[in-house]
Amino acid sequence: MFDSASLPESQRRIALVDVNSFFASCERVFDPSLEGKPVVVLSNNDGCVVALSKEAKALGVKMGIPWFKISAWAPSVGLVAKSSNYELYGDLSSRVMSILHEFSAHVEVYSVDEAFLEVKGTPEELVALGYDIKAAIQNKLGLPVCVGIGRSKTQAKLANSGAKKSAGLNGVCNLDTFSPEHIDRIMEALPVDNIWGIARRLSKRLNSMGIHTIKDLRDADPVRIKKKFGVVVQRSLYELRGIDCIKLEGERLVKNQVMYSRSFATPVTTRKQMEEVLAVYAQRVSKRLRKQGSVAGALTCFAGTSRFANEPFHSPYRNAVFSVPTNDPVEILKAASSVLLECVEDGRKYVRAGIMLHDVSPKTSHQYLDLFTPVHESRQLGEVLDTVMEKHGAFSIGLGAAGFKSPRHWEMKREMLSLRATTRWDELATVHAK
DNA sequence: TCTGGGGTCCTAGGACCC
DNA sequence: TCTGGGGTCCTAGGACCC
Numbered sequence: 001m002f003d004s005a006s007l008p009e010s011q012r013r014i015a016l017v018d019v020n021s022f023f024a025s026c027e028r029v030f031d032p033s034l035e036g037k038p039v040v041v042l043s044n045n046d047g048c049v050v051a052l053s054k055e056a057k058a059l060g061v062k063m064g065i066p067w068f069k070i071s072a073w074a075p076s077v078g079l080v081a082k083s084s085n086y087e088l089y090g091d092l093s094s095r096v097m098s099i100l101h102e103f104s105a106h107v108e109v110y111s112v113d114e115a116f117l118e119v120k121g122t123p124e125e126l127v128a129l130g131y132d133i134k135a136a137i138q139n140k141l142g143l144p145v146c147v148g149i150g151r152s153k154t155q156a157k158l159a160n161s162g163a164k165k166s167a168g169l170n171g172v173c174n175l176d177t178f179s180p181e182h183i184d185r186i187m188e189a190l191p192v193d194n195i196w197g198i199a200r201r202l203s204k205r206l207n208s209m210g211i212h213t214i215k216d217l218r219d220a221d222p223v224r225i226k227k228k229f230g231v232v233v234q235r236s237l238y239e240l241r242g243i244d245c246i247k248l249e250g251e252r253l254v255k256n257q258v259m260y261s262r263s264f265a266t267p268v269t270t271r272k273q274m275e276e277v278l279a280v281y282a283q284r285v286s287k288r289l290r291k292q293g294s295v296a297g298a299l300t301c302f303a304g305t306s307r308f309a310n311e312p313f314h315s316p317y318r319n320a321v322f323s324v325p326t327n328d329p330v331e332i333l334k335a336a337s338s339v340l341l342e343c344v345e346d347g348r349k350y351v352r353a354g355i356m357l358h359d360v361s362p363k364t365s366h367q368y369l370d371l372f373t374p375v376h377e378s379r380q381l382g383e384v385l386d387t388v389m390e391k392h393g394a395f396s397i398g399l400g401a402a403g404f405k406s407p408r409h410w411e412m413k414r415e416m417l418s419l420r421a422t423t424r425w426d427e428l429a430t431v432h433a434k
Numbered sequence: 435t436c437t438g439g440g441g442t443c444c445t446a447g448g449a450c451c452c
Numbered sequence: 453t454c455t456g457g458g459g460t461c462c463t464a465g466g467a468c469c470c
Binding site for chain 1: 435436437438439440441442443444445
């Protein structure tokens with residue numbers, strides 16, 4: 001463990017550790033033949049590109065492009081596509097995070113592939129620490145990371161993108177090692193939307209006020225910025241100056257909102273089919289809720305036709321409130337279908353649907369009387385479904401319309417799936433001796 | 435033919451209260 | 453006929469993130 005306790009508070013810094021092209025790098029861990037090749041990972045249904053290796057970026061492939069638009073061209077440039085394998089990524093992610101805990105007592109897991117760490121030390125010590133972290137994750141997992149270090153999360157983000165872009169830094173960038181003049185030059189060269197928290201809309205409005213670069217925002221008047229853009233942009237401004245306003249948080253294990261939503265492999269066109277969909281989705285969303293030990297007080301249920309079709313875009317959604325907070329799949333299904341099915345129209349081509357649960361709270365906080373406990377919940381139906389599916393597969397049991405043995409036509413398509421090598425015994429990687 | 439999924443935080447405005 | 457002002461809570465929607 002890096003001992004930071006004896007160092008003064010003024011040497012406290014924030015490091016952002018981020019796995020390079022995370023999904024693509026995970027694919028490479030168990031398929032070394034992908035090393036050095038352009039690789040993309042596709043969203044569910046093999047729809048769009050959601051992750052790209054550096055070689056794929058160099059070919060000009062863009063994040064979010066639909067796979068069907070480049071699949072014919074891909075072989076001619078050696079571009080390899082993989083379906084997303086979230087089981088594998090999730091497992092490697094938790095291994096990365098546990099390694100990071102060896103380097104700091106305070107780690108905030110920010111997303112599947114990045115974390116903020118509290119670190120202390122002189123600028124040189126912190127650069128050395130960055131290389132240690134990088135080497136540990138490379139050696140233990142075979143995943144490449146970059147480390148950015150600054151006085152605030154926003155500075156750490158900026159440093160991290162520097163570490164990624166500038167080959168001379170070898171993947172570690174500590175802003176404290178640059179002179180103020182050098183930092184000015186860096187900030188002057190970067191458009192304001194390179195900042196964490198400033199995207200297209202805000203940067204357009206900032207531009208119209210004459211704020212074009214990161215330096216422009218850093219040096220702007222905070223009061224004026226707050227008045228025009230609110231506290232969020234003002235915080236970014238202070239963070240750029242090195243005042244940390246966005247505190248390091250603990251890991252958020254319990255979500256305030258839980259959603260299950262999927263696009264269909266082929267459109268759903270009738271209420272009857274939509275009812276099947278909701279039955280499956282209710283089961284899955286309630287499983288997520290039970291997994292974090294919560295109950296929900298309300299839900300939103302939605303469906304949508306394609307934005308890209310000739311027919312007018314139609315996306316009905318409805319809310320429902322439970323009389324008693326619940327995680328019971330039967331209650332969730334009843335509520336979802338009663339509100340959504342009345343606004344779903346036979347004959348339309350729905351391409352997606354979802355169920356979102358709100359007012360999520362810990363189950364233990366509701367010590368309500370037996371009288372008010374939904375009858376299915378009192379029989380632990382949700383847990384029974386979880387157990388049977390765990391043992392006999394996702395289609396072995398289901399609620400009402402979802403209780404079919406075979407997959408439905410609208411179920412997800414993943415044609416280029418890699419092995420779930422770290423979580424399934426029957427999908428272990430095979431090593432071939434030469 | 436084929437265009438992702440799962441979150442967070444903030445704000446403005448309405449409802450309601452005294 | 454006249455019709456305040458301040459506070460809180462809730463919700464929908466916007467913007468952002470990965």
